[in-house]
Each structure stands twice: as C-alpha cells, then as structure tokens.
Amino acid sequence: MTQSEFCTVQTLEENQPIIGTASSNTSVWFLLEVPQPWAAKALAENHLPEDINALLAEWVETTPHSRLVFIKKDNRPVDSPILYIAISADSDQRLYQFNLQADYSDLSLINPADLISQQSQAGLLVDPDPLYLVCTNGKRDNCCSKFGLPIIQAFIDDGESHVWQCTHLGGHKFAAVVGVYPAGLYYQLFDTATIAPFRQAINAKQVPLNGLRGRTAYPGAAQAAEYFLRQQSGNLDLNAYTLQSAENQDGHWQVTFKNGVAHHTVSLVQSLSQPAISGCNGKLKPSPRYQLISIS
DSSP: OOGGGSHHHHHHHTTOOOTTOSOOSOOEEEEEEOOSOOOTTTTTSSSSOHHHHHHHHHHHHHSTTEEEEEEESSSSOOSSOEEEEEEEETTEEEEEEEEOOTTOGGGGGOOHHHHHTTOOOOSEEOOSOOEEEEEOOTTTOHHHHHHHHHHHHHHHHTTOOSEEEESOOSOGGGOSEEEEETTTEEEEOOOGGGHHHHHHHHHTTBOOOTTEEEETTSOHHHHHHHHHHHHHHOOOBTTSOEEEEEEEETTEEEEEEEETTEEEEEEEEEEEOOOEEOSTTOOEEOOEEEEEEEEO
C-alpha cells in the first residue's frame, strides 16, 4: 500500500468535513485495560475469560448510552489492570478508576448503575487530569496505527502520562482518532506539533476547535451546532453550554443550548456528501455535512 492509498491521506486531500462525525449519543464509557495484541474486532475476539466478556456485554446492554473500549500502554501483561468508568454528559463529567486483579474477577463486584447514579462510592474518583485515548488498532485499519502511534509518542514526549492506546473509536479516515475523557470529545490529530498546545487548552478546561469532531453525548447535528456556536461566540470554556433540545424536520435542525440564563438556538441543515473513502479497505460511504443557517 502506498501512502496515497491511506484513507486519512485521501480524506485530508479531499478536505472532507469532520464536524459532527464523533460517535453519537454516548455518555457512559467503560475503558478496560487489556494489554495484548488486538484482533480487528477486539471486543469480540480476545483472550479474556468467557464470563468476563459476558459481564462486559451485560454492562453495555443494561447501561443506556454506553460503550466499551479496550485500552493499553503496550502488549506486556500487568499485575493489576485498570478499569475507568467515564461519565461524559455535558452537565455531569466524572471519571472513576478501579485497580483490578489480574484475572479481572473483581469486575463482578462493580455495579455501574449505582456508580452512575452516585449511589455508590466504589472506585477512585479521578480529578482533575483528563485521559487521552488514541486508536492504534492497525488490524482494524492501517491508518489507526500509522497515524495513531506517532500521536501517542507526541503526548508522551510532551510529558503526558495519561495517554492510552485504544481499540476502535470510530472514523478510521479521521486518524489519528483521539478521545478526551471524561469530557467525551473526539478529535482528529495527525500533526505531532499540535499536541503541546492541544494539551494546554484541554488542561485549561477549554474546547479546542482545531480538529474537533464533536462531543459524544450529542447527536451529530448537535455536535456541529456546538462547534458553530463556539466558533461564533469565541467561548471555548468546556462547561459554557448545555444542550437543551435538538429538533429535526426533514434535515433542518433547531438546536438550543443554555449558557447561564441565556439560550442560543443554532439553525443548520444536514445533508450527505458524495460517497467517499471510509477506510483503508477502499469502501465508499457518504458522510454527514452540516451547513450553518443562523444563530439566535
């Protein structure tokens, strides 16, 4: 495969839109350390005990708006793998850490529902350092390892210790795919020189707009609306806006955010692009496009 055949390169050359392309309607994340070489479909094909895989599947099935992701530093076994549970709603952002036994057996002692509802004090509430997850699963898509691994190293070189390799987050062609938790923000970061200023902004509890794909708690249209609102207002404060409503009529969206006592309604139109490359497998799919109409 030549470099021009990498899907990320073609995506950049075609200037494909990235706004509103983050995984949507996901506000609970189970981030489990699984240090082993990952298969293309790592969540289904792995070396975890069968009962642990069944328990994880039950967590996702019974927890609304949730998703499971595997993380690792490298492929070397660890004595005490880590589980993070991230709550990524725009008005409720928490990150819990559990240090597990090597066989993961104590996962059965965790009740995610109680933790999410704050009826349980289990686990360590991590604050204030964010986690950075970078998709590096080259068996899922070549671009994930090609662009993800240098971004991981750039984070490390900048002194960041809370950066993890992870399984598929979504959107191979937007590699390196970077998730920020517990904020639940997705980015495309392919230039290692951008990592230092990016970290500075995140640590200042801002939402950098460069490379932003969207906030995972929102549907795609609301992700785009938040971007347009922040771009126009210049307000990058992480907690500046909370989503009040998102109404769609034949692709015409009215998305309303609250900021203090003020309400901002973003009007935009959703359409689909012409089919474009979606991964290094060469498959073509249309992508969502959002055009701003007005902000009132």
